[in-house]
Amino acid sequence: MLEQLNEKDFGTPKRISEQEVTLEIDGMQVTVAAGTSIMRAAAEGGVNVPKLCATDSLEPFGSCRLCLVEIEGRKGYPASCTTPAEQGMKVRTQSPKLQALRKGVMELYISDHPLDCLTCAANGNCELQDMAGVTGLREVRYGYDGENHLDSKKDESNPYFTYDASKCIVCNRCVRACEETQGTYALTISGRGFESRVSPGQDQPFMNSECVSCGACVQVCPTATLQEKTVIEMGQAEHSVVTTCAYCGVGCSFKAEMKGNEVVRMVPHKDGQANEGHSCVKGRFAWGYATHKDRILKPMIRGKFTDPWKEVSWDEALDYAAAEFKRIQKKYGRDSIGGIVSSRCTNEEGYLVQKLVRTAFGNNNVDTCARVCHSPTGYGLKQTLGESAGTQTFKSVEHSDVIMVIGANPTDAHPVFASRMKKRLREGAKLIVIDPRKIELVRSPHVKAEFHLPLKPGTNVAMLSSLAHVIVTEGLMATDFIAQRCEDKAFEQWRDFIALPENSPEAMQQVTGVSAELVRGAARLFATGGNGAIYYGLGVTEHAQGSTAVMGIANLAMVTGNIGREGVGVNPLRGQNNVQGSCDIGSFPHELPGYRHVSDSTTRHLFEQAWGVEIQPEPGLRIPNMFDAALDGSFKGLYCQGEDIVQSDPNTQHVTAALASMECIVVQDIFMNETAMYAHVFLPGSSFLEKDGTFTNAERRISRVRKVMPPKAVYADWEVTVQLANRLGYRMDYAHPSEIMDEIARLTPTFHGVSFEKIDRLGSIQWPCNDEAPLGTPIMHVDQFVRGKGKFIITKYVATDEKVTRKFPLILTTGRILSQYNVGAQTRRTENVQWHEQDLLEIHPHDAEERGIRDGGWVNIQSRAGDTVLRAKLSERMQPGVVYTTFHFPESGANVITTENSDWATNCPEYKVTAVQVMPVTEPSEWQKKYTRFSKVQHELLGKAALSSVKDESIA
Ligand code: SF4
Numbered sequence: 005m006l007e008q009l010n011e012k013d014f015g016t017p018k019r020i021s022e023q024e025v026t027l028e029i030d031g032m033q034v035t036v037a038a039g040t041s042i043m044r045a046a047a048e049g050g051v052n053v054p055k056l057c058a059t060d061s062l063e064p065f066g067s068c069r070l071c072l073v074e075i076e077g078r079k080g081y082p083a084s085c086t087t088p089a090e091q092g093m094k095v096r097t098q099s100p101k102l103q104a105l106r107k108g109v110m111e112l113y114i115s116d117h118p119l120d121c122l123t124c125a126a127n128g129n130c131e132l133q134d135m136a137g138v139t140g141l142r143e144v145r146y147g148y149d150g151e152n153h154l155d156s157k158k159d160e161s162n163p164y165f166t167y168d169a170s171k172c173i174v175c176n177r178c179v180r181a182c183e184e185t186q187g188t189y190a191l192t193i194s195g196r197g198f199e200s201r202v203s204p205g206q207d208q209p210f211m212n213s214e215c216v217s218c219g220a221c222v223q224v225c226p227t228a229t230l231q232e233k234t235v236i237e238m239g240q241a242e243h244s245v246v247t248t249c250a251y252c253g254v255g256c257s258f259k260a261e262m263k264g265n266e267v268v269r270m271v272p273h274k275d276g277q278a279n280e281g282h283s284c285v286k287g288r289f290a291w292g293y294a295t296h297k298d299r300i301l302k303p304m305i306r307g308k309f310t311d312p313w314k315e316v317s318w319d320e321a322l323d324y325a326a327a328e329f330k331r332i333q334k335k336y337g338r339d340s341i342g343g344i345v346s347s348r349c350t351n352e353e354g355y356l357v358q359k360l361v362r363t364a365f366g367n368n369n370v371d372t373c374a375r376v377c378h379s380p381t382g383y384g385l386k387q388t389l390g391e392s393a394g395t396q397t398f399k400s401v402e403h404s405d406v407i408m409v410i411g412a413n414p415t416d417a418h419p420v421f422a423s424r425m426k427k428r429l430r431e432g433a434k435l436i437v438i439d440p441r442k443i444e445l446v447r448s449p450h451v452k453a454e455f456h457l458p459l460k461p462g463t464n465v466a467m468l469s470s471l472a473h474v475i476v477t478e479g480l481m482a483t484d485f486i487a488q489r490c491e492d493k494a495f496e497q498w499r500d501f502i503a504l505p506e507n508s509p510e511a512m513q514q515v516t517g518v519s520a521e522l523v524r525g526a527a528r529l530f531a532t533g534g535n536g537a538i539y540y541g542l543g544v545t546e547h548a549q550g551s552t553a554v555m556g557i558a559n560l561a562m563v564t565g566n567i568g569r570e571g572v573g574v575n576p577l578r579g580q581n582n583v584q585g586s587c588d589i590g591s592f593p594h595e596l597p598g599y600r601h602v603s604d605s606t607t608r609h610l611f612e613q614a615w616g617v618e619i620q621p622e623p624g625l626r627i628p629n630m631f632d633a634a635l636d637g638s639f640k641g642l643y644c645q646g647e648d649i650v651q652s653d654p655n656t657q658h659v660t661a662a663l664a665s666m667e668c669i670v671v672q673d674i675f676m677n678e679t680a681m682y683a684h685v686f687l688p689g690s691s692f693l694e695k696d697g698t699f700t701n702a703e704r705r706i707s708r709v710r711k712v713m714p715p716k717a718v719y720a721d722w723e724v725t726v727q728l729a730n731r732l733g734y735r736m737d738y739a740h741p742s743e744i745m746d747e748i749a750r751l752t753p754t755f756h757g758v759s760f761e762k763i764d765r766l767g768s769i770q771w772p773c774n775d776e777a778p779l780g781t782p783i784m785h786v787d788q789f790v791r792g793k794g795k796f797i798i799t800k801y802v803a804t805d806e807k808v809t810r811k812f813p814l815i816l817t818t819g820r821i822l823s824q825y826n827v828g829a830q831t832r833r834t835e836n837v838q839w840h841e842q843d844l845l846e847i848h849p850h851d852a853e854e855r856g857i858r859d860g861g862w863v864n865i866q867s868r869a870g871d872t873v874l875r876a877k878l879s880e881r882m883q884p885g886v887v888y889t890t891f892h893f894p895e896s897g898a899n900v901i902t903t904e905n906s907d908w909a910t911n912c913p914e915y916k917v918t919a920v921q922v923m924p925v926t927e928p929s930e931w932q933k934k935y936t937r938f939s940k941v942q943h944e945l946l947g948k949a950a951l952s953s954v955k956d957e958s959i960a
């Protein structure tokens with residue numbers, strides 16, 4: 005789907021109003037929503053008024069004076085960007101006088117601008133150049149060398165864009181983009197007149213300022229002042245293709261601007277329904293991994309994981325993998341092999357892997373990384389509301405009055421949504437943050453949480469129950485909503501339970517560590533403050549009571565009537581780009597596509613007929629069960645597509661021992677990841693730029709992924725799965741991923757109306773999409789819950805087994821950082837390492853002082869599962885007794901420390917609570933030394949010069 009390189013710019017933002025006004029512009033009648041600017045009204049009518057400081061993603065500013073118009077009956081020449089259209093107005097956008105005025109403005113700009121257009125990076129895409137043309141500028145009376153800033157030094161500190169002050173026309177767009185769109189407030193205009201210039205922070209280089217490199221300023225800059233380095237190197241693109249970001253669950257839409265098969269830049273798509281033209285540093289700039297030299301482009305095999313790899317043809321690799329799987333099943337039985345679906349790959353690819361397991365393998369041993377992140381969301385929301393998914397669109401936050409953020413850090417993990425949320429907070433919505441850490445949202449420019457409840461890790465259920473207790477016992481319940489929409493009996497039982505004194509904030513204070521007064525205040529605000537929306541993340545799910553907490557959140561939404569309309573709802577912030585999709589299309593061992601249990605014979609028969617095989621009625625193995633079975637000797641073969649279980653799953657030593665005991669591990673990935681070091685077959689994967697398909701984001705939004713270049717290793721991932729299935733004796737035959745989606749739609753009621761053609765037509769579709777909702781479902785549970793009546797479920801707090809002791813007196817909790825992404829396989833291969841080149845242990849200064857730990861010093865972190873060594877970062881963001889780290893670098897071994905404790909319902913690991921001791925040290929842990937040796941050996945077995953994922957860092 006080729007798009008125009010430059011989308012139409014209407015100059016000022018769209019206004020929504022039930023009232024319309026009709027005016028005359030250059031003799032033409034135009035009707036627009038009240039509040040629309042004259043500039044936008046003209047553009048909607050097809051007349052483009054010259055402009056420089058206006059752009060339709062920002063509020064008008066009125067500084068350049070290029071957009072002047074004449075209005076009948078009014079004196080002077082008002083700026084069309086700041087003047088609202090009025091009923092009956094008569095406007096002229098062209099006249100000799102206007103032309104002369106605009107020419108005068110342009111003369112001033114050009115007299116202070118270097119005239120190096122032919123060699124300028126923006127040549128061909130420069131609004132200043134365009135306006136010089138539009139205004140008919142032919143001479144500059146003031147000369148060309150005025151006071152221009154030709155000597156100004158370029159700021160090249162940011163790895164992705166430059167700031168060349170000599171080209172700045174001080175239009176202020178960048179400053180406004182940083183404020184309005186991104187919400188970071190990193191830029192100001194310093195100085196006056198000719199001296200004025202854009203300045204990050206206190207005249208600092210971009211990299212030393214508050215800038216988070218979202219790219220919003222670069223996007224709105226009308227000149228080459230702020231310019232992507234790739235454009236400077238490669239020149240302007242010649243075509244563009246709309247696709248979807250392959251990083252997080254926000255699912256931002258981008259235009260891949262291309263020169264032939266090479267990406268010049270990724271520009272957030274204005275019409276993208278998840279991001280509306282905004283981006284973060286990862287999607288906007290960190291795409292270089294896709295063509296990184298570490299990509300493995302040839303299939304490889306080896307007999308044992310200690311043998312050297314041998315490059316082979318695709319045929320040989322696939323024949324070998326199929327023969328090994330057949331041999332293993334013959335020797336150890338049908339259930340001795342399984343597969344892992346990737347939440348990074350497309351829906352179509354995920355669907356094929358689970359189909360391959362259920363047909364060609366003949367069992368249900370299939371699982372996905374949602375096991376380790378949002379499986380409790382699936383379970384908890386299905387039980388209470390009837391559907392395993394979030395209830396809203398991201399846009400819905402624009403209607404929220406109170407926003408509760410629990411166990412999520414959106415500014416780092418879901419940055420584009422965070423910008424949207426911050427905008428609403430700046431407009432006056434109130435914020436409640438429930439998090440052990442003082443995350444950025446608690447206090448950032450123009451945003452301050454009304455309540456921050458810094459609970460102890462592992463006590464979410466206690467906190468949620470005490471919030472509900474206040475609402476129930478103080479008569480703040482939405483009684484009509486509950487009576488009409490929820491199951492009576494379940495509600496009464498829950499109400500009686502939650503009202504027990506043991507659930508009061510006073511009683512729970514001991515457990516949560518948060519004062520009862522704060523909890524009462526937050527509960528009252530949430531129940532009485534208007535539209536209340538809850539956003540939560542892995543800080544809720546990755547606990548022994550993860551599913552219970554999700555149900556507690558659903559209870560809280562129901563008891564306050566905050567479900568089924570704009571501005572409210574239960575909103576899981578999904579981690580990976582397609583984690584929602586991988587769950588939807590049947591990646592769990594107990595569910596067929598559409599969350600239907602394998603024990604349900606009607607569903608099973610539907611798929612049996614379509615697929616022509618018998619499907620096992622019993623759930624298969626979950627990922628942790630696969631590891632246990634491998635160590636027991638009953639699970640011997642694994643097809644692992646696009647997931648690095650060694651780095652991402654808890655208790656690394658347990659995982660590697662399990663993998664080392666297996667006979668055939670087939671890894672399909674773009675890089676030699678940590679899991680591939682234990683593999684016997686390596687099948688090169690394809691990046692998101694190399695294939696067609698769809699991703700489903702946290703809003704249930706299905707968006708197209710479009711191939712912008714041919715697969716570097718010949719095949720897209722879905723084609724490889726097809727070939728493997730065929731070799732295993734199960735016929736798969738698809739000419740294009742759209743046919744796979746057609747099959748999903750045919751077999752899955754919530755997807756009945758989905759097709760590539762419809763997604764292309766509508767831009768994206770939020771499921772359910774079927775006969776009842778042909779255009780999709782932005783908001784769920786509107787008139788009734790998917791399960792009929794909402795069900796309150798009793799959520800009794802049970803303390804985790806992972807308790808602090810004298811030996812392990814601190815609690816370790818883990819999370820992500822903005823610039824890196826999960827296991828880091830992609831972002832570590834980009835310039836994003838400049839922001840975060842190693843994982844650090846954040847520790848409160850008091851805890852550090854007690855242990856003699858200094859900022860930047862090496863510390864050993866020990867749990868009952870293992871130990872590792874990281875550098876310490878002293879941070880007041882932490883509460884005493886709690887330490888924190890990220891897990892983006894394999895050599896950090898963050899998951900060597902995490903334990904096998906897991907959610908009672910779904911086995912989701914309890915990553916967020918590990919009892920540890922932290923001590924200063926001078927050398928790496930034994931595991932790290934072993935890891936370094938093993939990585940080096942694997943590196944040699946690969947026969948490649950260097951793997952950038954392997955760092956040989958010695959500790960001084
Ligand atoms: S850097 Fe660009 S957007 Fe910012 S003021 Fe200068 S010309 Fe305008």
Ligand code: SF4
Pocket residue numbers: 178181182186188189190191204214215216217218219220221222
């Ligand atoms: S890149 Fe983003 S955060 Fe940085 S200055 Fe520009 S708009 Fe602000």
Ligand code: SF4
Pocket residue numbers: 249250251252253254255256279283284285286287288418419420421
């Ligand atoms: S917010 Fe997420 S989806 Fe959007 S650009 Fe960033 S990483 Fe990509």
Ligand code: FES
Pocket residue numbers: 054055056057058065066067068069070071072083084085086
């Ligand atoms: S575009 Fe209206 S004043 Fe600049």
